[in-house]
Structure formats: C-alpha cells, structure tokens
Amino acid sequence: MQSFTRYLLATLLCGFSVVCVEAQCPARPDPGTVVQDPLSIDSVNGVLNAEFTMRHSVDSGGYNHYCINYETAKGEVEAPTLRLNQGDRLILDVKDRIESDDDSSGMAAMDMSGVPICGDSGTPTLSSTNVHFHGLNVPPICHQDDVLTTLIQPGKPAFQFNMQIPTNEPPGLYWYHPHVHGFTEFQVNGGAAGALIVEGMEKLRPEVDGLPERVFVLRQQYLVPWVPGPYQLTINYQVAAGPTFPDPIIQMKPNQKEFWRVANATIQDFMPLQVQFNGKPQQLELIALDGYPLDKPRFQDTILVPPAGRAEFIVRAPSQDNVATFMSNAYATGPTGNPDLQQELAKIQVSSDAEETQAKKTPDANSGSSVGPIKFTGLDEVKPTAVRNLYFSEEFGGTNGPIQFYITVDGQKQKVFEPNEKPAITTHVGAVEDWIVENRALETHAFHIHQIHFKMLEVDGKPVVDQDLRDTIEIPFWEGPGHPYHSVKMRMDFRDPTIAGTFVFHCHILLHEDMGMMHKILVLPK
Amino acid sequence: MRISLESWPSRVMALLLGACIVNGVAVGADQPHWVVTNDDVPPRVATSLSFFAIGMSGQLTLKNRVLLGTGGIAGGYFAANRVNVLDSGNAECVYASVAKTGDILGIVLKTLVVGGSATGSMQDTGASNGVGLAMNANYLYASFTDSNHIGTFSVLPGCKIKFVGDVSVKGLQGGFIDGMAIRGNIMVVTYGDGSIESFTISSGMPVSNGDEQNSTGSRTGNTYPSGVDITQDGHFAIFGDTSPFTIVEVSDISSGKLTPTVVFRLGNKMNSSDVLLSPDETLLYISNNQSGTITAAFFEKNEGKLTKGCVSHALKGFDSNWSYVASMAFNETTGTGGVVYIAEYGAPSSIGEVNVKSSGGKCTLTESSHSPVVDGNSPGLLSIGAFPPRPF
Numbered sequence: 001m002q003s004f005t006r007y008l009l010a011t012l013l014c015g016f017s018v019v020c021v022e023a024q025c026p027a028r029p030d031p032g033t034v035v036q037d038p039l040s041i042d043s044v045n046g047v048l049n050a051e052f053t054m055r056h057s058v059d060s061g062g063y064n065h066y067c068i069n070y071e072t073a074k075g076e077v078e079a080p081t082l083r084l085n086q087g088d089r090l091i092l093d094v095k096d097r098i099e100s101d102d103d104s105s106g107m108a109a110m111d112m113s114g115v116p117i118c119g120d121s122g123t124p125t126l127s128s129t130n131v132h133f134h135g136l137n138v139p140p141i142c143h144q145d146d147v148l149t150t151l152i153q154p155g156k157p158a159f160q161f162n163m164q165i166p167t168n169e170p171p172g173l174y175w176y177h178p179h180v181h182g183f184t185e186f187q188v189n190g191g192a193a194g195a196l197i198v199e200g201m202e203k204l205r206p207e208v209d210g211l212p213e214r215v216f217v218l219r220q221q222y223l224v225p226w227v228p229g230p231y232q233l234t235i236n237y238q239v240a241a242g243p244t245f246p247d248p249i250i251q252m253k254p255n256q257k258e259f260w261r262v263a264n265a266t267i268q269d270f271m272p273l274q275v276q277f278n279g280k281p282q283q284l285e286l287i288a289l290d291g292y293p294l295d296k297p298r299f300q301d302t303i304l305v306p307p308a309g310r311a312e313f314i315v316r317a318p319s320q321d322n323v324a325t326f327m328s329n330a331y332a333t334g335p336t337g338n339p340d341l342q343q344e345l346a347k348i349q350v351s352s353d354a355e356e357t358q359a360k361k362t363p364d365a366n367s368g369s370s371v372g373p374i375k376f377t378g379l380d381e382v383k384p385t386a387v388r389n390l391y392f393s394e395e396f397g398g399t400n401g402p403i404q405f406y407i408t409v410d411g412q413k414q415k416v417f418e419p420n421e422k423p424a425i426t427t428h429v430g431a432v433e434d435w436i437v438e439n440r441a442l443e444t445h446a447f448h449i450h451q452i453h454f455k456m457l458e459v460d461g462k463p464v465v466d467q468d469l470r471d472t473i474e475i476p477f478w479e480g481p482g483h484p485y486h487s488v489k490m491r492m493d494f495r496d497p498t499i500a501g502t503f504v505f506h507c508h509i510l511l512h513e514d515m516g517m518m519h520k521i522l523v524l525p526k
Numbered sequence: 527m528r529i530s531l532e533s534w535p536s537r538v539m540a541l542l543l544g545a546c547i548v549n550g551v552a553v554g555a556d557q558p559h560w561v562v563t564n565d566d567v568p569p570r571v572a573t574s575l576s577f578f579a580i581g582m583s584g585q586l587t588l589k590n591r592v593l594l595g596t597g598g599i600a601g602g603y604f605a606a607n608r609v610n611v612l613d614s615g616n617a618e619c620v621y622a623s624v625a626k627t628g629d630i631l632g633i634v635l636k637t638l639v640v641g642g643s644a645t646g647s648m649q650d651t652g653a654s655n656g657v658g659l660a661m662n663a664n665y666l667y668a669s670f671t672d673s674n675h676i677g678t679f680s681v682l683p684g685c686k687i688k689f690v691g692d693v694s695v696k697g698l699q700g701g702f703i704d705g706m707a708i709r710g711n712i713m714v715v716t717y718g719d720g721s722i723e724s725f726t727i728s729s730g731m732p733v734s735n736g737d738e739q740n741s742t743g744s745r746t747g748n749t750y751p752s753g754v755d756i757t758q759d760g761h762f763a764i765f766g767d768t769s770p771f772t773i774v775e776v777s778d779i780s781s782g783k784l785t786p787t788v789v790f791r792l793g794n795k796m797n798s799s800d801v802l803l804s805p806d807e808t809l810l811y812i813s814n815n816q817s818g819t820i821t822a823a824f825f826e827k828n829e830g831k832l833t834k835g836c837v838s839h840a841l842k843g844f845d846s847n848w849s850y851v852a853s854m855a856f857n858e859t860t861g862t863g864g865v866v867y868i869a870e871y872g873a874p875s876s877i878g879e880v881n882v883k884s885s886g887g888k889c890t891l892t893e894s895s896h897s898p899v900v901d902g903n904s905p906g907l908l909s910i911g912a913f914p915p916r917p918f
Contacts, residue, residue, distance in 0.1 A: 335796075335816065393747040396816070397704055397718050397768045397799055398655055399601035399850060399871060399906065404701055404719045404750070413740070414720060414747060415699040440748045442770060480770050481794040516700065 024055035024099065025067035025191075026078050029238040032246030035346055037215050038195060038236060039070065039080040043088040050082070051093040051158065054129045054178070054192065063221050063232075066098070066178070066190030078237065079194030081215050082176070086200060086371065087167040093158035098127040114420040118142035120153035124180050127154045129187060131161060132179035132450070133196065134308060135172075135291045135471045137375055137496065138163050140451050140503035147179035147450070148419065148502060148520070166498070170374040170453070170469070171200035172291030173261045173310040175217070181419060181518070185267050185510035189225040191237060193217065193265035201259075203371040204293045207285065207314060211259040214250075218328070218345065220266035225511065233269065233328065233343050240345045248346040250326060251354035252317035259287070261312045264305040268509040269340050270444060270474055272329040273303045275315050275348070277322040285314035292376075292453055292469035302329065306446040306474040308508040317350055324348035334477025336396050337443035376469050379455045379491050384434040388425065391438040391485070392445045392475065392507065392517065402443065405517035407507060416516025423502060424519035429526040431494040438487040439475040445512065448472040449492070449505040449521070458489035472508050500525040560635070560913040561586055561855055561867050561877060564609040564622045565904035566598035566656075573598035575609065575622050575633060576903045578877065580912075584857045584865035586877055586899040590638050597626035599654065600906025601871070604799035604815050604852045605705035605716065605753035605766070606658030606671055608909040612681070614663040619685035620911065621666055623657035630657070630668055632685030635913060642686030646670060646677035650692055656908070660708045665690075665730050667713065669703045676703065676715070678731045691731055697721040698738055705799075707763070709756035709918070712779060714763040716751040720744025722765065722777070724784045737783040741765065741775050749773045751787070752799035757807060758918040762830040766801035766812055772821050772837075773798055774812065776830045790832040792823045802854045804862045805916050809835060809884060811866055813851045818844030820851070820866060820880055822889050838891035841870065841878040843898055848872025855912035865894070867910060875907030876900045 029036065041050055053069045053076070069076040084090055112123065119130070119142075130150040138145045144163040152159045177193040178184060195215050202209040215236075222231045232241045238248040252258065264271050274281045281301035288294060290310050303311045318324045325347055331340040389410035394402040406414045409424050427433060434457065437447050453469040476486040506518030559580040567573035572593045578586040602625060612619045618635040628650055631643040650670040652658075658669035666687055668677040674695050679687040695703055701719025708714075711728040712735075720740045725732035743749040749769035756763050761780045765787065767773040772793035778785045792798075795814035802811045803825065810832060812821040822835040841851065850871040856863030862882045870876040876898035883890045901907055 391747055395718055395720075395750040395752075395768055396797065397605060397750070397752045398603035399908070400655060403603075403655070404699070406699075406747070408747060413699075414744070416719070418700070478770070480796065 025057045025065040026076055031239050035236050035238055035248045035250050039077045040083050041080050043084045047089045048082055048084050049091045053095045053097050056098040062223055064190045066187040066192040068192050068194060081195040081197060083197045083199060084165050086165055086169050086198060088165050090163050092161040094131055094152055095158040096129050096152045096154045098154050112419050116149050117151060118146060118149040119151045119159045120156045122153050124151060124182060126183050126186055128180050129178045130180055131176050133176050135174040137166055137169060137452060139498050140501040165198060168373060168375050169198050170292045171198045171204060172288045172293060173197055173263060173312055174291045175263045175265060182514050185225050185514050188510055189221055189267050191219055195263050200371045201293060205287050207297055208259040208287055211257055213259045216260060216262045217265050220269050225267060235345050240343060242344050247344055250346045250348045252348055252350055253352055253354050254317055254320045254350050256317045258315050260315050263310045264307055266307050268307050268338060270331040271305045272331055273305055274301060274327045274329060276327055277318045277324050288312040289468050290471045306472050308448055308472040320350050334443040336402050337477060376453050376493050379493055382432045385431045386433040388433060388435050390435060391440050394441040405512040405515045407517050407519060417518040423522035425521040427494055428524040429494060429497045429500050433492045434489060435492055436487055436489045437475060438485045440478055440485050442477050444477045445475050446472055446508040447475060448508040450503040451499045452493055454490040454492050457491055460486055494523050499523055562609055562620050562911045563901050563904055563907055564909040566600050566906050568598055568600045569596050569626055572596055573624060574903050576901055580857050584879060585896045591903055592633055592638055594624050594631055597624040599625040602656030603671055603704050604908060606656045606669055607853045608656055608659060609911040610659040610661050611911045611913045611915040612661060613914050621659055623659055623668060625656045626653045628657060630687060632687055634685045641684045644679055644687045644689045646689055647692050649673050650675045650677050658706050660706045662708060669706045671702050674703055676732055693732055698740055704752050705754040707754045707756045709760045712760060712782060714754050714756060716754055716765060718750060718752060720750045722751050722784060735783045739784060741787045743767055743773055743775050743789040751775055753801050755801050755803050757827055764801055764810060766798040768797055768799045770796055772812055772814060774801060774832055778830060792832060792834050793821050793837055795819050795821055795837060800853050805860050809862050811854055813854055813868060815850050815852060818851055820868060820891050822891055836889040836891050838880055838893060841893055843876060848876060852908040853910050855910050856916060859914050859917055869907045869910045870898055871907055873905040874900055874902045875904040
C-alpha cells in the first residue's frame, strides 16, 4: 500500500477521531508550569533492568500521543531517562499495547517478504513498534540495536533488548525512539522518545563537575504530521507555543551555572538554540554534541541542533533583574522545506528562592572509576580506505510538497528504500571511509547513520575548524540554478568489529525516512 | 480499503443540486466559449466547477457554478489534470473528478447539469493528490494517484460514464502515477520518480507495452517527468519535468512504445510539471509551477525537437495572492491558441490570461491588463479546461 494512502488511513482512523481509543497515555504537563526533568532510571551494579509499555491515545486537542510508559509506584510515567555507565548492561523489556481502531490492522506498511523477522511476525502497521538507540555504538543485531528486522506487535508478550554499553562508549546524551519503517514519524510525532545518558562526562570534561544537571527533550507535534502546517514544540512534554499558551518555566538561581543536556527529538525541526537575556543571546559553553564530548569546550551564542541531534552545554543564569528565555530561532529549510519558526521554549525565572533542580548533580570527577580512551579517537590520522559520494534528492510535483525522497550512492539508480532491498553499500570491519554527501534538493536534510559516529572533515569542500564527532548533521538546501550543491565530507569509522552487520543511513526528517530516503549498509566481518 | 466515506451522499447531492446559476445567466442554444475550473474545495463545503465565459478579447467572466458534492482537497499533483472537456459529435461534456470521494462526474455543457457520475473500484483512491483524467470519445481514464491505479470508464450518451475496470501500476522506484495522456491507441504516464511507461488502449483497458523506463533526465537526480502531452499524430510524447529548471523530455513513440527520452533544457525557471502543445503544434507551453511564469518553446513536430522561445514575467499576484501555477487552456482552437489561461493556486485562486505572439522564430508572452481573474469559488485551483477544447 502506498505511503500517502497509509497516512491518509491513519488520519482517518485516528488522527481526527478523538474517541477512537481511551486515554492510555499519562496526562502531560499544563502549559505555563515549571519544566520538570524526566524521571531517571539508573543502572544498579552494572545493570539497568526496566520494562516499557508502548501506548496510544488522542488528547482533547486532537493530537495523537504515542507514549513509552514506565510503571512506578505512583503510576505510569512517560519516557524516563535511562542512565548507564560504560560497560553496563541494558535489559529492556518492551510491550506493545497500542490500541487502535481495528481497521488499522489492514494498514500494511511494506512488503516484508524475504526479510528475516526478529521478534513478532506479521505485517508492520501503525500499531507496531520497536526501539532504536540513537547514537549508541552497539551491534546492529536482534535484541540490540536492529531496526531492520525487529518488530513488536500489539498484544504480544514483551520483547527484550539486551545489550552491553561498550566500555569505550563516549559519555554523553543519546536517545531512544521507535523506528518501524513507514511509521516512525507518527510515533515520534506522538512523543515516543526519551533520553539515554552514558555517565562520565565530568571525567572527560571537568567543566561540568558538580553542576546541577537538567535534561530537556524537545519534541514536536503536528495534528497530521505529513501535512505541512502549524505545529507545536514541547519541552519535556510541556507545550511551548507562546503566545497562544503561557511559556514553560525554567527556574534558576541568579548567576548559577547549570549543565543542560538537550535532545532534539522533533520529527523535523532544525533548532538554532539560544539562551537570551533581555533579548540578547548569551555565550553558551558547549561541552558535547551528539553524545560525544568535544576536545575542548567552546563558547558560542547559538548551537544549531538538527532533528535527532543533541547538544550539552553550560548555561549561566542571569542576575535577578534580567528577563531570560530559552529559544529556538527560525531556520531556513529551503523552498520546499517546512518552515522552522522561531519559538520561545521556556522563560527562565530567576530567583534566589528557586528550587534546586530535582535532577542529579553531576558527580565529582574524582569519584568512581576513570574513563579510558573513547571510541573514534585518532581518526584524523587514519588514511581512508575508500571515498564514496552520496546525494539527497527529491521530486516536487504538487502542492503537498515533495513526493519522492531519495538518498543515492553516486552511480547507482535512485530508488526509495525497500525492506527487502540489497545493501547500497558494502564494506568490511576495519574500513575507514570518507563520505561526501551532497544535497541536490531544495530542502535541507539531516544525514544520520546508525551504529557509528563520524568525524566532520569539510563543509562545501572547505575544511571545518571544529572536526566534531557527530551522528546526525544538517546539509543545507540547494539555492537553485547558478548555485553549487552544499555538501559535507565525513570520516566513517568501521573498525569496531562489534558493529558488523546490516544497518541504515537516512535523512532524520522522519517523513523523509518513512518515505524511503534511507538505504542499508552492510559491514562484513573481517 | 475504500477511502471514500462520502461518495454516495456526494453523488446524490450533486445529482439533486444539478446546476447552480450564480449570476442568473441562462444557458442558451448559442453556446459560449468557456474556461472551466475544477474548484477542488475541501470537505464540509461543496466543491464545484466554475464556468467562465470567454469574451471577445479573451477576458474571462464568471457565469456559472455547478456543484459537485463535497470532497475536494485544495491541492495535489500539478500534472494530474482533473477536468476534461469532450467535444465529439453531439457530445459536449465536461468531466471532472472529486479527489476525496473518487467520484467522476459528467456535466452536460448545453444545460450545465450533471448528466451522470461513477466511481472506480473499492481500491481506487486519489484522496491526497487527486484523480487525473484523460479521455477520447469512447473511454475516460482516471489516474488514482494514491492507490496507483488507472481506472477505465466507458463514455455513454448524456455525459454519463460507466466503470469498466482498473489496473494497478507503479513506478520503477515505487513512484505514484502522476501525468497521463492518450492519443489514438497509446496512453503514456509518468510516475513522478523518474520513470515513464506506455500502454495500449485499443481495447479500452490499458495494457502495458512493457517499456517502463527511467527518463534520461532523471539520472541527474533532480529532474523527473511529471506532466505529459502527445503530438496530434502520436509521434512524440512530451514530458514536462518537475525540476529546478525548465526541462522537457521528448520520447519518440511512433513505434507504439516509448524510446529513451531526449532532454531539452529550456530555461532556469523552476518546475515544468504542466506542458501543453499549441493547437498548431508550433509552440509548447510550459507552466513553471514554482516560478509563477509561463515558458513557450518552439517545437519542431517532424523531428520532435524543442528550442528556446520566450518566457513571461512572473504573473501578477505570484507569491502574494497565490503560490503556484498549474494547468493551462486556450481561447482559440487554432494557431498558437491566442490566449493561454493558466490556473493560479491560492486562496482564493485565480486564472491568469497571457497573450501569445509568435512569428519569425520569435515569441512573446504578455499578461493581459485584466489578468488575473479571481476564481472566488476555489481555494486551491490546479485544473482548468476550455470549451471548445484543443482539437487533439
């Protein structure tokens, strides 16, 4: 069945049907209230063992909620933050209890013939789910971080993810979200996403040592995600849609420094983040991007975080007399892109009486075990074994925006992703490759590859000053005739034998991913 | 699964309401020349066809509105034209599709009353991007752009139609059916993903000629055939590409099958999804959907070659009152067409009027002083037609 039909069906069946299911998801915070950190679940004695239940409901405004619930003594809470240390084991049981209109069972997503199944059999539908651990450098295999074959079906027994966080995993902020091809956008649009933190940042970046820490998960909700139009941003599930709604509130003590860990879990919003005092952007001390600590902190007043990206930075609160805001500025996505509008994410309320954030303080850098070398170090000294050229492109044939989305390895035929396709790229463990990804579309895209981080080398053919390790990067839109295509050059590190297997690279604008702007890469064992 | 939840009530409503004469102008025996718009009004409000009378100097005046029931979508594919005019023998009909319901209605031009309607099978839907139409005196073909089906309907007296059957189609890269044109026994379609295909329609239902292929231009990664027109003699299929440039591709189909396309880059205006040959086939008009302009290219019909001609200025109201241009129609059935009418997508929408002059290998496209004419009935106009239609 075609994608748009699928979406239309989804809309007809649930999008506008506020009575189609009873509320299964917890109530979300009222507008204008103090932003609360997500509940944290910490590993104990090297193991984090938890059970999640995926549910669905529709709120009074017609927004679909897809919630990843965790049972506590006070009831179910949504999308807790998972906190683990390097080398810890994550055991996560995930049950799918999405209840939808029965007719949705006919909403077949893709032809899965020939695709091995991990988990439950059956055809993927809007009610199917799975989990991708975005940014984690773990194996792409069943019960770990495999999105190609893992399927969790409604009403079935829990599916268990069981993986070890690598002992050299970079400390930082990661996130988890569903990744069933064809339906990812719907579920993430509904809020199905949470943070995952690998502890130990203070050992590599002592600047954060002892600071109060906050986790902000920024999400985006559309009434119908595939239709261009108004959307709402949320911060830890509180709607940030001023002036229609009162702003969320972040309380800080005057001049206090805090360590903010921000995940862009939106389905398509490129977010130039700022903290402004009296309308003036302040210097933020950037500590890590995409869960990878920087070699050294840098100060900048704007941090661009593409969809799926993360930024971790130190914020100093203003003195009591200032009006301060946490902002996402407008971002130009090109003639065929959805407009990303300026939005105040929260008002920063400064008071010496402000409650201490309920989130933990970063531990003492001298406590616990030390952190050894982390993955992907020394990449700039490695000679690449291959250079590949890829490009994004799309076809714009009507008023509903682009209708075909491609990511293509140069020289191959443009095609949309099919679950039973052969890998577009085959390489082997030990390879280090330079990829140049070009954007030939009139819309900005966000390149993401599973399982590894990549080192930024060049933008538009020019070396970058900050060769950061990323897992998601924006590639600006093509301005049209007479202008060159924008591009990024990245060093991809396939040396780790544990990532051998088949995984994907794609645009992290989730509509694009669902529509097939994605392909497989096979990393053969050595 | 059938999407259309409203098709039966809308059909009944359309039949009951028939014609709604908004200006009190009677439709007499002396048929005026019309530009007809498929107003594509989104659900909850009735959608309609609006009839604009063509004046002596080509200017348009809204005269009549025929309600079609509910179920428009105010948008969709540029190249899926949803209004088609039949002028064959005694049959003078306008056929129009309603996107959400999939209904296709025939309106009797003499009376402006709905003569009949039909829907495809349960699986046929174009609810998010429209149902395109192409027809001859015997059959009407409907491209259901969401379910990827081509429906075949037999044309009956009194502007009625009857569903015959449908075939499932798909682009080589999984694309959706987009543009569609017929001439003689051949149908040519585009899939929006760079691929094109032809069918034999000699027995009514389309049968693939087994020639599905990617266009030459699509290999560059930023140009894809979208709209299609076919020369009067059926020698060439001409594809307007959705592209950052003005790009047209031509395939020699004289063998009854598609051959590899030849690419013509005709300018730098953005998008060329709608193409229309002039009645004398000397000019190809190209709707630059995202630049708000019309390009005319000289067409050499024996060789199938195109050369650069002329480009209009951005039409009045572009980017302020409306945002895209789409399908085109003429006020004359001979020569270069005289005036090119073009759908301007906005809320409300409008129709641009562009005067054509062509001689000695040069041409001009000049918007008339009374252009555009507002189509207050349409919040998203993409499809227009003219009566009498181009002869082929």
